[in-house]
Amino acid sequence: MHDESEQPLIVDENDDGVTSRPEVSKQDANKLIWLLTLSAGLSGLLFGYDTGVISSTLVSIHEDLGRTLTTLDLSMITSSTSLLALIASPLAGHFADSLGRRPVISVACGLFIFGALFQSAATNVWTMVLGRAVVGAAVGGASAVVPLYIAEISPADRRGQLVSVQSLFITGGQVVAYVVGWAVMGRWRWSVGAGAVPAILQAGLLVGMPESPRWLVLKGRDDEAAIVFSQLGHDDCNQIVSQVKHEVKEEQLSASGSMFNELITIPANRRALIIAAGLQALQQLSGFNSLMYFSATIFALVGFTSPIGTSLSISVSNFVFTLLAFAIIDRVGRRRILLYSIPFMILGLASCSLAFMHIDASPSDTVAPSSAVSAPKSPSPWSLVLLCSLIFYVASYACGLGCVPWQQSELFSLSVRSMGSGLATATNWTSNFIVGATFLPMMHTLGPSATFLVYVVVCLIGYAWVWRCYPETKNLELEQVKKLLEDGWGVKANELPNDLEV
Numbered sequence: 001m002h003d004e005s006e007q008p009l010i011v012d013e014n015d016d017g018v019t020s021r022p023e024v025s026k027q028d029a030n031k032l033i034w035l036l037t038l039s040a041g042l043s044g045l046l047f048g049y050d051t052g053v054i055s056s057t058l059v060s061i062h063e064d065l066g067r068t069l070t071t072l073d074l075s076m077i078t079s080s081t082s083l084l085a086l087i088a089s090p091l092a093g094h095f096a097d098s099l100g101r102r103p104v105i106s107v108a109c110g111l112f113i114f115g116a117l118f119q120s121a122a123t124n125v126w127t128m129v130l131g132r133a134v135v136g137a138a139v140g141g142a143s144a145v146v147p148l149y150i151a152e153i154s155p156a157d158r159r160g161q162l163v164s165v166q167s168l169f170i171t172g173g174q175v176v177a178y179v180v181g182w183a184v185m186g187r188w189r190w191s192v193g194a195g196a197v198p199a200i201l202q203a204g205l206l207v208g209m210p211e212s213p214r215w216l217v218l219k220g221r222d223d224e225a226a227i228v229f230s231q232l233g234h235d236d237c238n239q240i241v242s243q244v245k246h247e248v249k250e251e252q253l254s255a256s257g258s259m260f261n262e263l264i265t266i267p268a269n270r271r272a273l274i275i276a277a278g279l280q281a282l283q284q285l286s287g288f289n290s291l292m293y294f295s296a297t298i299f300a301l302v303g304f305t306s307p308i309g310t311s312l313s314i315s316v317s318n319f320v321f322t323l324l325a326f327a328i329i330d331r332v333g334r335r336r337i338l339l340y341s342i343p344f345m346i347l348g349l350a351s352c353s354l355a356f357m358h359i360d361a362s363p364s365d366t367v368a369p370s371s372a373v374s375a376p377k378s379p380s381p382w383s384l385v386l387l388c389s390l391i392f393y394v395a396s397y398a399c400g401l402g403c404v405p406w407q408q409s410e411l412f413s414l415s416v417r418s419m420g421s422g423l424a425t426a427t428n429w430t431s432n433f434i435v436g437a438t439f440l441p442m443m444h445t446l447g448p449s450a451t452f453l454v455y456v457v458v459c460l461i462g463y464a465w466v467w468r469c470y471p472e473t474k475n476l477e478l479e480q481v482k483k484l485l486e487d488g489w490g491v492k493a494n495e496l497p498n499d500l501e502v
């Protein structure tokens with residue numbers, strides 16, 4: 001264990017009047033960074049659990065909410081979470097700026113607990129929708145602020161990986177939700193209520209969590225920031241505090257009014273917002289969550305006898321390939337991962353569309369999936385092709401688009417970071433809402449094959465846009481990324497990242 005008495009004390013004051021702190025060993029700092037990442041990342045687990053659990057819940061509710069669920073009921077129960085998430089995320093961005101990152105994460109944690117318990121006690125469709133909405137507010141707030149908090153405490157060369165911990169937690173939470181949903185065999189009140197458990201654990205961990213040091217500098221609390229930076233293992237915490245202060249001053253000079261104005265009128269900020277929000281929209285509009293929410297419905301439709309069990313393959317592949325992204329993101333880089341993986345998503349989706357052409361599957365109007373097929377059928381060889389294509393699509397999604405958009409906060413400069421992340425997150429949830437609300441109707445009107453073709457087209461457009469606009473940010477300090485976007489999209493500039501001066 002590290003002995004504090006051996007730590008060299010640096011007691012001089014620098015130009016900014018910041019007093020240096022006792023040095024902390026790299027090992028202790030590393031442990032702390034991991035602990036904070038895991039504590040904050042638990043919100044990702046809840047995000048994943050609460051969004052994943054709906055798939056098995058939908059097929060288990062039957063008439064427990066007082067009536068047989070219609071397509072509209074299912075869409076409302078599913079979409080109320082994303083609807084509230086999209087309202088909560090920009091608000092969370094706002095409060096993360098005025099009150100700090102930590103209080104927002106704490107409030108989200110409280111809402112996770114309350115929402116889980118409320119859902120498990122739901123007696124009719126409306127109370128269920130309300131419970132899902134409370135959880136949605138928590139998911140929206142946490143998904144805007146947790147990646148931002150992690151990015152702000154991470155060293156530049158491991159930031160991609162540490163922020164990806166959140167994606168690992170999300171996808172892990174979705175696997176747990178599927179397993180729990182499967183294991184409790186229809187007792188959905190238990191599975192939705194179980195979401196309160198990790199949230200209670202997180203509430204305990206949040207007690208000792210420090211505020212983001214970059215936010216502290218933004219608020220002029222330099223001494224406190226220096227303490228946190230030194231706990232996080234910065235060799236020269238005075239230098240990093242001055243660097244961040246310098247950035248804040250520069251931004252104040254070029255600021256032209258409100259934070260929103262600053263975000264829209266300063267070209268680097270505007271580009272950051274377009275890139276972050278665009279990638280979040282692409283993540284969702286590529287259709288992945290239609291599988292998250294309705295894979296059991298799809299598998300019932302095409303004749304699998306254990307649709308919930310089969311849909312577990314979707315969430316497990318998502319988790320396993322997010323692990324791959326986690327392992328390589330800081331080496332391969334964000335842009336390259338996207339450019340390599342999106343073409344495989346397109347292939348997977350096109351092959352799903354082909355498989356559906358050969359499967360006789362037309363969703364009926366009442367949609368408890370076990371009754372969604374007019375006559376029981378067994379899976380044809382094309383159903384197996386469909387399953388493999390879906391897994392292929394999910395795998396390529398998970399190692400690129402599933403993960404990279406959550407790196408969003410690194411694109412923004414400090415003074416607009418929380419608002420920019422909040423708006424980009426809101427775009428994610430808006431698009432999530434659109435996909436959740438349109439998937440079943442599209443399956444009805446266009447048919448399954450054409451529905452998947454729509455996602456192919458989205459991915460094709462998305463690929464071209466990423467190629468044109470998404471810059472590489474690996475290994476850059478947060479303060480350097482801003483420079484990257486000053487004169488353009490930074491797609492070429494970052495071929496020489498070391499040339500960028502802070």
Ligand SMILES: O[C@H]1[C@H](O)[C@@H](O)[C@H](O)[C@@H](O)[C@H]1O
Nearest residue numbers: 167170171289292318402403
């Ligand atoms: O990054 C996550 C992850 O890919 C999840 O599996 C998905 O359900 C979320 O919508 C997405 O934001």
